[in-house]
Each structure stands twice: as structure tokens, then as C-alpha cells.
Amino acid sequence: MTTLSRDATRPAEATQAIAPEPVLAVRDVRIHDRAGGRELVHGVSFELTPGKVVGIVGESGSGKTLTCRAALGILPEHFEISAGSVIIDGTDIATLTPQQWTRLRGATISAVFQDPASYLNPSLRVGAQIAEVLRVKTGLKRREARRRALDLLEAVRLRDPELVYGQYTFELSGGMLQRVLIAAAIAAGPRILIADEATTALDVTVQAEILDLLADLRESTGLALVVVSHDLAVVAQLCDEVLVMRQGEVVEQGPTRAVLDTPRHAYTRLLVDEHESYGLDRYLTPKSPETPEAPEAPKTTKSPEATNAARTTKTSKAPEEEAA
Numbered sequence: 001m002t003t004l005s006r007d008a009t010r011p012a013e014a015t016q017a018i019a020p021e022p023v024l025a026v027r028d029v030r031i032h033d034r035a036g037g038r039e040l041v042h043g044v045s046f047e048l049t050p051g052k053v054v055g056i057v058g059e060s061g062s063g064k065t066l067t068c069r070a071a072l073g074i075l076p077e078h079f080e081i082s083a084g085s086v087i088i089d090g091t092d093i094a095t096l097t098p099q100q101w102t103r104l105r106g107a108t109i110s111a112v113f114q115d116p117a118s119y120l121n122p123s124l125r126v127g128a129q130i131a132e133v134l135r136v137k138t139g140l141k142r143r144e145a146r147r148r149a150l151d152l153l154e155a156v157r158l159r160d161p162e163l164v165y166g167q168y169t170f171e172l173s174g175g176m177l178q179r180v181l182i183a184a185a186i187a188a189g190p191r192i193l194i195a196d197e198a199t200t201a202l203d204v205t206v207q208a209e210i211l212d213l214l215a216d217l218r219e220s221t222g223l224a225l226v227v228v229s230h231d232l233a234v235v236a237q238l239c240d241e242v243l244v245m246r247q248g249e250v251v252e253q254g255p256t257r258a259v260l261d262t263p264r265h266a267y268t269r270l271l272v273d274e275h276e277s278y279g280l281d282r283y284l285t286p287k288s289p290e291t292p293e294a295p296e297a298p299k300t301t302k303s304p305e306a307t308n309a310a311r312t313t314k315t316s317k318a319p320e321e322e323a324a
């Protein structure tokens with residue numbers, strides 16, 4: 001596992017002065033299933049500073065979602081963080097009361113998952129649901145919340161925000177719903193957004209647009225992202241650092257380019273080989289020496305196997321629901 005080395009010759013204060021504080025620090029987290037009497041995640045560590053994107057990839061059941069849920073404080077019943085710590089904006093989540101969690105979710109840490117329709121109320125207009133998040137989380141009055149919700153619909157690049165505001169979930173496509181959910185997730189200005197397979201169910205073009213949107217939000221607001229995906233191309237496009245998980249273990253971790261260009265673990269090599277036939281190489285190797293950091297404009301590619309494996313049923317509540 002790669003850790004950042006610190007120059008021992010420099011005074012600690014100088015090092016701290018240039019290193020931004022992490023907004024999320026996951027330190028050697030282990031997750032235990034009390035009902036099953038077994039450990040499912042065997043030590044995950046990473047740090048997110050503002051504007052940084054960390055990707056988690058790995059096969060189905062490897063512990064990606066449990067890791068995210070641990071960071072969001074929404075592990076399923078009977079599951080617990082049995083060792084390690086999660087620090088959000090300087091606070092160890094083990095010390096949080098339910099009221100403090102309610103304040104934190106949405107306002108500091110937020111999430112979007114696959115299957116956006118299941119996180120929105122089908123009997124309410126989508127705009128009103130975003131406005132409600134704003135009223136609850138930021139205390140805006142009705143009229144101002146509506147105005148801000150319209151701004152958010154525009155920010156997630158939905159055309160005709162006024163029209164979309166008044167629509168119901170059944171009237172919107174999967175890509176539009178995912179944008180609505182992203183708008184709701186960023187409504188209260190969180191510093192961290194967890195996107196767990198958020199683009200997996202979308203077709204390739206829409207997926208690319210949503211990834212662009214997340215990259216823009218990161219750029220414009222300094223949003224820090226955790227991106228969970230089966231798709232290495234998604235990770236290659238968006239992430240600074242990647243963790244490769246298998247059976248609850250992080251088998252490889254490091255800067256995305258280094259891990260995907262020269263994978264050291266056999267499992268990472270297997271993932272890269274599987275994806276190469278779908279065009280992953282386009283994201284990894286610059287085409288010309290003049291553009292070393294700018295590979296060709298990415299079009300996301302998705303392996304059918306990866307997509308199918310990702311279609312798991314999630315039954316836990318969305319953090320927004322919990323927070324409401």
C-alpha cells in the first residue's frame with residue numbers, strides 16, 4: 001500500500017503549512033458483521049483533501065459500498081467499524097451523536113448512489129424535493145429555496161430548469177434523475193461527495209456527461225470526491241488516487257496513472273487487461289509528447305461484465321433520507 005512519504009529534513013510546521021487538511025480521513029478501517037460473525041473489510045485507508053478524487057474499484061462484494069457506508073455512518077444493522085477511524089472535517093465519527101450526524105450529512109458529506117429513482121419520492125415534484133433539502137439543511141425560506149433549487153438544476157446542466165422543477169420522477173430519464181439527485185446531494189454545499197456506482201446504470205454518453213459534471217464541480221467548488229466504480233475507465237478519467245479492493249482487502253493503492261499504467265498486483269493487472277479490450281489504454285497513455293497530461297477527450301467505456309456485476313440491490317436508506 002502506498003503512503004505519502006514526508007521529507008524528514010523539513011520542520012513539521014513547514015510541512016503542515018503546505019499540506020491541506022484532509023476533509024475525510026479513513027484510517028485502517030475494518031468492518032465486522034456481528035450477525036455473520038466475520039470481518040468483511042480488512043483495513044482501508046485513504047485521505048481526501050479539497051478537490052481531490054479517490055476511486056475505489058474491485059469486484060462485486062469486495063467491500064466498496066460498505067467502506068462508503070461506514071464513512072457516511074449508514075452501515076447496515078449488525079455491521080460495525082471494529083477497528084480504525086473515520087475523521088470528517090477533523091471530527092472522529094465515533095464521537096458523533098445522531099443529531100450531529102444529521103447536521104453533518106448533506107452539509108459536509110453527501111452521497112449519490114446507483115438507481116436514483118429509488119432515492120426520490122415519486123409523488124413529489126423533483127424541484128420541491130431539492131427545495132426541501134435546502135429548507136431543512138440551510139434554513140432558506142420557501143421562495144429563496146425554490147430559486148436556489150432552480151440554480152442547482154441549471155448547475156447540473158439540466159435544460160429548462162423551470163420545467164424540470166415541476167416534473168415527477170416518472171417523467172425524467174435515468175440521466176436526468178441522476179442529475180437531480182446530484183443537485184439534491186450538493187444543495188447544502190457539502191465538502192465531500194461519495195458517488196457509489198452513480199453512473200453505472202447510465203448509457204455511455206450520459207455517463208460521460210455526468211462524469212464531466214462531477215469534474216466541473218470539483219474544479220469550481222473544491223468538492224472532494226470518492227468515486228466507486230467497477231469501471232476502470234471511470235476511475236482513469238476522474239480519480240487522482242485509486243484503491244483496488246478484493247475480498248475486503250485493499251490489494252493495491254496509489255496515484256491512478258501509476259496503478260493503471262504499471263499495476264503491481266496480479267488482480268489489478270487482470271482488471272486492466274479485462275478493460276483494455278474496451279479502450280482503457282486511451283485514458284492511460286498520452287498520444288503525443290506535447291500533451292503529456294492531456295489524453296484524448298475521454299469517452300467512457302463500460303465492460304458488460306462490470307455493468308452486470310454492478311446491478312446489485314441496495315436496500316439501505318439514502319443519507320439524505322436519514323438526514324431528513
Ligand SMILES: Nc1ncnc2c1ncn2[C@@H]1O[C@H](COP(=O)(O)OP(=O)(O)OP(=O)(O)O)[C@@H](O)[C@H]1O
Nearest residue numbers: 040059060061062063064065066067076309310312
Ligand atoms: N446488508 C448486508 N447483509 C449482509 N451482508 C452484506 C450486506 N451488505 C454487504 N454485505 C456483504 O459484505 C460484503 C461487501 O459488500 P459490499 O456491498 O461492500 O461490496 P461491493 O464491493 O460494494 O459490491 P458491489 O459492487 O456488488 O456493490 C459482501 O460479502 C456482501 O455480501
